[in-house]
Amino acid sequence: MAPPMKTESLSFADLVGLWLGRAFDKAQLWLYAKLFALMLVLFICLPKRQRMSHNNGIAGSGAIRIVDDPQFPAHPFFAAGKVYPCRIRHASATFLDDAMNCIRSLSIKFSDDHLRSPFDIEMNSGVQSLFWSAVSFLKFAKSRQEKWGVEYPDYYYRYPDGLKGSEDAGRRHVTSFHNVRYYCKTPFLFIGDDGIKRYAKYRVLPFDDEPETGLERDPSAWDQCNQRVLPHETRGRNFLKYEYQDRVAREGAKYRMQIQTRQAQDDDDPEVFNNMIVWDERLCPWRDLAVIDIDRTLDWKESLRTTFSVNNMPKTLGVLPASSIYDYNSLNYLRAHSEIARKARLLSYRLFGLPPPIPDNDNRNVSEWGE
Amino acid sequence: MNAPPPLTTPRAAADPDPTRAIIAECLRETRIRYTSKGNTFFRPRLRGVNYMQVGKSKIIDSPFTITIEWLFEQFRRLRNGWNRLLDELFPRSPALPEGHRDSRLVGRLVFAAERGYGPPIHNMHLEFWGRTYWLAWRKIAEGRTDADGCFALPFPLRAARALSIRSLNLEIQKTTRAYFRDGAPHFHFDLFRAVPVAKSDLIGMDYNLRTIALDYWLYRPAATTPRAVVDEQAGTPEIYSQGRNDALIEQATPIEITKTKHLEQIDLLPGTLTIEEIEADYPINLTRCIERRLPGYTRGDDWFGERMMNGMNRGCFVPDETRPGHFWMRYFGVCWYEINDVYALPDVAILYRLKDDGLPLPVEIRLTGRLSRGDDDPFYCRAFTAADPEAWLQAKRVARVAGAFCTEVEEHFSGTHLNAEQYAVAAYRNLRLNPVAGLLLPHLKEVSLIDHTADSGLIRGYIPTATALTYRGLLQRTRDILGVQDWRGWRPMTPISAAHSCAKAETLFWDVLGAYVDAFFAEHEAGIKAHWGEIHRFADDLVTHSVPVFVTAARDAPPPDPRYRELAAERLKHYARQYAFDPDLPRETVDGELKAVSRITAARTWDEAGERDWRNLKDACRYIIMQATYMHTWINEHQYDDLGEVRYSCGGLRFGDAPSGVMGPESDDAIAPDLTRSTEMLFFTNFLSRTEYGFITRNEEGDVNPLLIRLLEEKREAFRALGVDIDSIESRTNI
Secondary structure (H helix, E strand, C coil): CCCCCCCCCCCHHHHHHHHHHHHHHHHHHHHHHHHHHHHHHHHHHHHHCCCCCCCEEEEEEEEEEECCCCCCCCCHHHCCCCEEEEEEEEEEECCCCCCCCEEEEEEEECCCCCCCCCCEEEEEECCCCCCCCHHHHHHHHHCCCCECCECCHHHHHHCHHHHHHHHHHEECCCCCHHHCCEECCCCEEEECCCCCEEEEEEEEEECCCCCCCCCCCCCCCCCCCECCCCCCCCCCCCHHHHHHHHHHHHCCEEEEEEEEEEECCCCCCHHHHCCCCCCCCCCCCCEEEEEEEEEEECCHHHHHHCCCCCCCCCHHHCCCCCCCCCCCCHHHHHHHCCHHHHHHHHHHHHHHCCCCCCCCCCCCCCCCCCC | CCCCCCCCCCCCCCCHHHHHHHHHHHHHHHCCCCCCCCCCCCCCEECCHHHCCCCCCCEECCHHHHHHHHHHHHHHHHHHHHHHHHHHHCCCCCCCCCCCCCEEEEEEEEEECCCCEEEECCCCEEEEEEEECCCCEEEEEEEECCCCCEEEEEECHHHHCCCCEEEEEEEEEEEEEEEEECCEEEEEEEEEEEEEECHHHCCCEEEEEEEEEECCCCECCCCCCCCECCECCCCECCCCCHHHHHHHHHHHHHHHHHHHHHHHHHHHCHHHCCHHHHHHHCCCCHHHHHHHHCCCHHHCHHHHHHHHHHCCCCCCCEECCCCCCEEEEEECCCCCCCECCCEECCEEEEEEEECCCCCEEEEEEEEECCCCCCCCCCCCEEEECCCCHHHHHHHHHHHHHHHHHHHHHHHHHHHHHHHHHHHHHHHHHHCCCCCHHHHHHHHHCCHHHHHHHHHHHHHHHHHHHHCCECHHHHHHHHHHHHCCCCCCCCCCCCCCCCCCHHHHHHHHHHHHHHHHHHHHHHHCHHHHHHCHHHHHHHHHHHHHHCCECCCCCHHHCCCCCHHHHHHHHHHHHHHHHHCCCCCCCCCCEECCEEECCCCCCCCCCHHHCCHHHHHHHHHHHHHHHHHHHHHHHHHHHHHHHHCCCCCCCCCCEECCCCCCCCCCCCCCCCCCCCHHHHHHHHHHHHHHHHCCCCECCCCCCCCCCHHHHHHHHHCHHHHHHCCCCHHHCECCCCC
């Protein structure tokens, strides 16, 4: 039975209190986002010439073609049969070693430019994340405690959802970046031709439904923080990037991009925006959105220069507003406000040159160039 | 040294009326009344029951200390008052915060264990509280653990991380008291442990407090019987109620001072004190009172038979198969337990003939074992009859003393104290939501505390120095006797005659309990069935931690000598009758041990249970309340009647130096307890009989079900006719 409608009236003082509270929340979120971006600039992007996490990657280019008979609500940006040049970038976070147990990622740019684009999207392996809001992400970042390929022991110890996300998203012994399933877990805005407000999630699968590899079988809750390469590992630090280069050179890499939408309601449960909660596919089925065809890999320099931003989106497909650091949408808010960090990294390349490619040596389980 | 009072020839109760009148008068005169002696400022006082010692207890008697103590008491009152004021100023509102419950506090409660974790703690009440900067309380969440001990308390993250919140705590609350109001049991929770939660650690979703091991009603690992780990300084697992402590201090302080005076005198000038002078310093007891008016009567056959039947000993009568109207009563002596070389404790077998008035008259006493230092055959048997008046008198004394020892160690300590404690630990560990908690907990509280005190004061302190058994011997004996205590099939003693008032009263109380338990179960049937899982775990703990059936375990086995094996079989047969224990019932074997306590239920839910489980539970509850209340009260309140005169009866007679050993006259100080043991015995029997608190009908703490009181009141006159004052029946074993 539906709960009875509230009939209590708010006093003026209550309204002022609520308004002040909301203003404080927004100011706090803004401050957190700006400070976080500044920290990235000062401690990572400028001095180290690094991204925040996904440094170990390879980019490629090709084209994106919107499907001919879209089953999702019509949107001018995703008009049937429309073709966009594109760039993608696969990466392993956060270590510079493809053989470690890492989260794998796919970022897509609807243009063949390293910076500008009408639509960027960033996705990671797994359907769940390791954090779910700005405040949880900051706690996650603070709790890294990385040493020799072991990280986040306290975080996983205290936050079972973080652990679950790590188990779900971590991929070891992936045979190819191409066969991993990638999800953007926090929803975005979607206002289509009908003007109805919706929320959307995106995912990318291999076009030929090649079975996914690298899934963890019966992961150890006690040892999930250990991402080190396994004993007797024979695969090198760059084996995934080499495989991807070979694959694209040989046959190209083809993906299916899909979309999941749900209509917005006034009384939507806030958990709708929670990236830890998967939308029910019976109510919100995945629909084919586009086919991505990659026919060329980019060199190390171009792979480094290629950057992605959630700000690169049409207004009707953008980031959902966040009201506080506890809001699930605050994660994308943080991403949107870290533009300065991306620019600082590009500046650092101009000032100090590009970081060298990851060498094929025995310096395993590291996340810094350092050697 | 003063000469003992002259002993006269024992006489029979030829003229019962005046004799009965004198006995009744003495019963009235020596009856213990719980009246306040007044509380003058400089009156010495005891700190509490935990400060009780065999030797000199910590009595506060120096005016300076009393003043300091007074100041401390004022400080404590002020602090309590301040806390009450804070409670008034900052009340704990039970309302939970509004808002989307997007976070959960998760974790698991388990019992602490010596190695790893113990089993999970189910249905434990939990509250998550925040404190604001201006000290106001904010309830964030509440809930309880599930069957696996896991908890997940949903709460709005914003409420916990509000700017106003200064600190956060998960409060684990224990059931401290069950009390009855409006005919229903209510439970009082107290904070058991507060687990601080850092505000900044709460970031939404689940925050895992991991596994929390609690020192909550733990079984003492090294104990020979199921015992609770007690730490009186930490106040775990429970504490005495204030009323209980006050009653103790009020009643025990004067006798503690008397004992202290005697011990000082024995230390400084031992020759200036006699047993009679020691006795004179304590309140007069029943036998001394009667002896003053009817010299020699208490040493006579009538009194012997009457007290063995209806006194503290309440002996077990076994019909003589060859002689109708004749009964045997057995008290087993040292058996194969570790003993010292100071005290005698032979096996005693007493043959009685029932008189016309239904009271037993001893006709033969058989003593088996060592009666003197020179004896070396533990199986040598001597028979005594009234044909040799002097030896007969001495044999009756030896039999009385053996009876007192067995009653105190076996029936009192094992049968009621240790027996009740094994149920108390299992009940407190497992019963929380089930209404059976309201039925049992009021009768099981504080027994673990008093048993803990008894460990140091009596089992380790007084008894090994005043009786034949050593500490190790006592531990083994109490364990063995607990091995014949079981709720299944238990029934009260069957009266053997119209004069067997002790057995009749027992049956009457048993019937009252039957009606009470039936009514309680009928009223709370739904609740009991709904939380049947708690009963299953209660039963599980009882069986798992139960001692093995009498001498069935290898570690408890008697020596290989066939005579000991035969003695063990005899003992089991006798105890089976005495404690209504059926050794042939099917019982569970756990870790190779055949457990004495029968399983109440194997069903985890009521759906799996049946009528037999329901009946078992009712039987077990009735038995538990019976042991913790009436059975304990009987021995406890008769102790001073039968153990308040040193030469009449005591815990043990010394071998002395004479070849006759314990078969000597009462006047022989060499076989009587020494002066230290004499004053300690009188102190303990006074202390135990005099400092009772927590009676069913008085219901001092409102924890006794009014229905039980009403049912008992309805039988007041019937009890009175049997010599039992229902106002003296304790609601729990706490002394």
